[in-house]
Amino acid sequence: MARPTIRDISRLTGLSTYTISQALRGAEGVSDESRARVLAAANDIGYIPNRAAQDLRRTNRDSVGLITASTSNSYYLDLIGGIQSMVQSLAWTVIIADVAVDGHYDAAQEDRTVRRLIEARVAGVISTLTLRKENTDLLSKWDIPVVFVDSSAPAEAPDLPSVTTDNYQASMLVGDHLADHGYKHWLFLAYPAIWSTRVEREHGLRDAAANAGAVLTVVESANDAVSASQALKNYLDTSGQLPDVLIAGNNPMLLGALEHFRLRGLSVPNDIAVVGYDEFAWSNLIHPPLTLLNERSGEIGQEAARTLSEIVLAQDASEKRGQGSVPVYRPEHQKQVGAELIIRQSCGCAHGRPGT
Template sequence: MARKPTLRDVSRAAGLSVYTVSRALSNGDGVSAASRELVLKVARELGYVPNRAAQELRKNTRSSVAVVTASTSNYYYIDLMKGIQRTLRLSDRTAIVADIAAEGVYTPELEDATIQDLIQSRTAGVIATLTLAPHNMKLLEDWDIPVVFVDSIPHESATRVPSITTDNFSASMKVGAHLGEHGYRDWLFLAYPARWSTRAERERGIRAAALKYGAGIEVIESENDVESAYATLTAYLDTPGRALPRAVIAGNNPMLHGALRVLHARGVRIPDDVAVVAFDEFAWAALLDPPLTVLNEDSETIGVIAAQTLTRIIDDQIKAELRGDPPTPAYRPEDRRELSSDLIIRRSCGC
C-alpha cells in the first residue's frame, strides 16, 4: 500500500514551514492569502488529508458530531440526517454516522466499541437514535461529551439528558382511529424489537385504539430489518387456519418493506383484501400502487431541533472553558421535547 502523504511532505512541496502549512490547513491566522492558496493546492495534488482527530486533541475545537443510528435501512434517518447536517453547517461542524445495528440486529458489544471509538476521537457531541446503556452514558458524561436523543428516550437514570421525540402514543391513536372509522375490526401490528424505545408507546397507542373501536389486535415482533420482517409475517400467515388480517400496521419502514413483499407475493390486494398503514413518511410513498397512508413524524424537523440543541450545549462548553470553568454539559428542562405528528391519508388504507 502506498505511503500516505504527511504534513511534512506538503511543507517540502510548498517550500513553507510545517508551522505555516499547519496554520493554513486549519484556517488559522498569520498566513497570507497567497500562501494559504498554495498550501491548499499542494495538499490537493498530493492527496493529503489532515488528521482531524489529532487536531481535535490539540485544539479542542469541538467541530465533529457523531450521530449514533440503529439500522440505517430505515428511511426515517435520511430526512433526520438532512436536518442535522443542514443545522450543523451553520456552525461549521460536521456529522459522522455510526450505525450500531447495521443489519437491524443490535448488539451491546458493538455499542460499547462505538462509544469507545467516539471518545477516543474526541467527538464534540452525540445525537443518539437508540437508548444507550447506562455505563456508556456514564463514560460520555465523564468525558464531558453531551448527548441528545432523537426517536428514543434516555435510560431512566439519565434524568436530565435532552430528547427530541414524537408523541408516539397519540400518533398510534391517530392510526387506530382511522382504521376504526373504516370499520376494520381485525388488526395486525408488525413491530420491531422493544430495544427501540419508541416501540412501547406505539404499541400502547395501537392497543388503546383497538379497545376504543372494538377491534381485535395481534402484535408480532420481528428483528428490525426487511428480511426478518418478511420471514416473521410469512411464518405468521402460514400458520394453519390463520386468516388474513383486515388491516396491517407496519411499525416502521423496514417492517413495511417486508410486509409489502409478503402481501404482493401472495397476490393480496391492497386495500381491498388488506388495508396497510405504516409509520414514517418516505419520499416515494405517494408513488406506490396504491399510494401509502403513513404516519409522518417529520424527522427532518426533529433533526434540526436536535442539532440546534446540541450546538447550543457545545457552544456553552466552549464559553465555559474560555472562562476557566469546567466544560460540563449544561442541560435544560426544555431540552426534552415531544412533538406531534400527522397522518397522511392516501389509498392503501381504503380511502
C-alpha cells in the same frame, strides 16, 4: 469530574505507567496476564486513550457523532439531512456510525462506537438508540453531551436531552382512523422493543383498539425487511385468519409486509388494508399510494442538532470563564415534534387526503 488517567490504572494494577502504556498500545513485551489486568482496569474506570494526540482536551469542538440504529431505514435519511443542514452553519462535520447494521443491534458495536467517538474528540453525540448506561456514564465522564432522537433518554438518566415524537398520541391518531373504517382485527408488525419507540406505539394502538372494540395482534420481527416478511408469513400460515389491516411499525416492516403480500397474491387494500409509520419521499408513487404517519424526521434532526449546539456553545463559554466544561442540561432540552397522518389509499380510502 476528574478524568481517569494512566496513573489511575497504575494504582489499581500495581504496574508501571510504561507497562500500562505498552499494554494499551498493544505493543510487545507485555505478558498476557498483565495486559488483561490493564484492559480490565481501564474499562472499569472508563479510561479512553486518545489515538490522535494523547490529549483529550477538546480545544476544537468542530465535529459531532451520530449513532444510528439501522441506516437501511429511510426514516434516518431525512433525519441525517436535518442534522447536516443545521451543523453546516457552524462548520461542523458529522461522524456517522451504525450500531444496528441491517437492523440487527450489536451491543459490542455500540461500546466500540462510543469509545471511538470519544477518541475522535467529538463535541457531542446524537443517538437514535437509547444507549446502555455504561456508555452514557462514559460520555458524561468525558463531559461529552448527548441528545437522543427517535428514542427516549435512559431511565437511569431521565434529564438527558431528547427530541422525539409523541408516539402514543401518534398511534392513537392511526387507531382512530382505522376505527373510522370499522376494522375489527388489527395486526401490528413490530420491531424489537430495544428501539424505545416500539413501546409507546404499541401502547397507543392497544388503547385505540380497545376504544374501537377491535382486536390488536402483535407480531414481532427483527428490524429488517427479510425477517419481517418471514414473521408475517409464519403468522398467516398458522393463524388461518387474514386481518382487516396491517400496521407496519416502520419502513423495514412495511417493505417486508408488501413483499410478502405480493408473493401471497394479496391485493392492498382490497384483501387487506395497510398503514405504516414513517413517511418517505416516494410513498405516494406506489400503487396504491401509502397511508403513513409523518413524524417529520428532518425537523427532528434539525431540532436535535440545534439543541446539541446550544449545549456545546454553552460549554465553550463556561470554559472561557474558567468554570469547567460539564454540560448543563435544562428541561427545555427535552422536546417533542408533532406527527400527522398522511391519508392516501392503502388504508382503504377511495381518495386520499393531505392529512389529519
